[in-house]
Amino acid sequence: MKLLDGAGRVALVTGAAGGIGRALVKGLREAGARVTALDLSEPALTAVYGRDEHVSTIAGSAASEGDVKSAVAATLDTFGRIDFAINLAGMVGAGRLAETSLADWQRLIDINLTSAFLLCRECHRALKASKGAVVLISSTNGLNGGSFLSGAAYAVAKAGIINLTRYLAKEWAGDGIRVNCLAPGPVATPMLDRLKADEHAALKRAIPIGRYATAEECAAQILFFCSTHAGSTTGTVANISGGLVLD
Numbered sequence: 498m499k500l501l502d503g504a505g506r507v508a509l510v511t512g513a514a515g516g517i518g519r520a521l522v523k524g525l526r527e528a529g530a531r532v533t534a535l536d537l538s539e540p541a542l543t544a545v546y547g548r549d550e551h552v553s554t555i556a557g558s559a560a561s562e563g564d565v566k567s568a569v570a571a572t573l574d575t576f577g578r579i580d581f582a583i584n585l586a587g588m589v590g591a592g593r594l595a596e597t598s599l600a601d602w603q604r605l606i607d608i609n610l611t612s613a614f615l616l617c618r619e620c621h622r623a624l625k626a627s628k629g630a631v632v633l634i635s636s637t638n639g640l641n642g643g644s645f646l647s648g649a650a651y652a653v654a655k656a657g658i659i660n661l662t663r664y665l666a667k668e669w670a671g672d673g674i675r676v677n678c679l680a681p682g683p684v685a686t687p688m689l690d691r692l693k694a695d696e697h698a699a700l701k702r703a704i705p706i707g708r709y710a711t712a713e714e715c716a717a718q719i720l721f722f723c724s725t726h727a728g729s730t731t732g733t734v735a736n737i738s739g740g741l742v743l744d
C-alpha cells in the first residue's frame with residue numbers, strides 16, 4: 498500500500514529547509530507531488546532544492562503576513578492549486594520565565610504559533626477548493642508543559658498548535674478540509690545541535706525506546722495525514738516521542 502498518492506497534488510511547506518522539512522519534501526516528491534518550499538534563507542533552500550524543477554523555493558518568514566500571502570499567491574500562480582498546507586517553521590527558546598523578555602516571548606509565539614494561523618488562514622480558500630489537508634507541528638512540550646530548556650513561550654505556542662488543530666478540524670470539516678498535528682519528542686535534526694554530549698546521553702536514556710525519532714518517521718506521519726488513508730482522521734495529535742511523554 499502506498500503511503501500517499503501525490504500525483505497532481507501540490508503542497509506548501511514552511512520550514513522546508515530544516516531537518517523534518519527536507520525529509521518531508523523528499524517524501525512528497527517521491528509521492529509525485531509538487532511543492533512550494535518556504536524558509537528563511539534562499540541559499541539554504543537552493544542548496545537543498547536547486548535542481549528540482551517541481552520544487553518552487555521562496556525565501557521569507559512564515560511569521561510574516563506579507564510573506565505568507567506572497568507564498569500562497571506564488572504557489573497558486575506556479576502550480577494552480579494547494580492540496581496540503583504544512584507548517585514546520587519553528588524555533589526553540591530557552592531560559593526561565595522571569596528572565597524572558599517581551600521581545601523574545603513575542604518572537605517565539607510568532608514563529609511557532611502565529612505562523613500556523615497565517616498559513617491556515619491564507620490557504621483556506623485553496624484548500625476548500627481542493628478538499629485538502631493541513632498538518633501543523635506541535636511538540637511534546639505542548640503536551641507536558643515543557644521546561645526551561647526550550648522556554649515557556651515555546652511550550653505555550655506548541656500547546657496552542659494543538660488547540661488550533663482541534664478548533665480548525667471542527668470549523669473546516671464542513672469545507673472538506675482535514676486538520677491534524679504532530680507532537681514529536683526529540684527528533685534527530687539540527688534543532689538538537691544545541692545540546693551537549695552528556696545532555697544527549699541523558700535524554701536518550703529517558704526515552705523508553707532508547708533513541709530519538711527520525712525526521713523520516715515524522716515525514717511519514719505527515720504523508721499519512723495528507724493521504725486518503727486518513728480520510729476520517731481530523732483533529733488528532735500524533736505523539737512521536739518513543740514513549741517519553743504519554744498523556
Ligand SMILES: NC(=O)c1ccc[n+]([C@@H]2O[C@H](COP(=O)([O-])OP(=O)(O)OC[C@H]3O[C@@H](n4cnc5c(N)ncnc54)[C@H](O)[C@@H]3O)[C@@H](O)[C@H]2O)c1
Pocket residue numbers: 511512513514515516517518535536537538557558559560585586587588589608634635636637680681682683684685686687688689
Ligand atoms: N527536532 C526536534 O526535536 C523537534 C521536536 C518537536 C517539535 N519540533 C518542531 O519541528 C519543526 C521542524 O523542526 P526541525 O526539527 O526540522 O528543526 P530545524 O531547526 O532543522 O528546522 C526548522 C526550520 O524552520 C525554519 N524557520 C525558523 N523560523 C522560520 C520562519 N520564521 N519562517 C520560515 N522558516 C523558519 C528554520 O530556518 C529551519 O530550516 C519545528 O517547528 C520544531 O519546533 C522539532
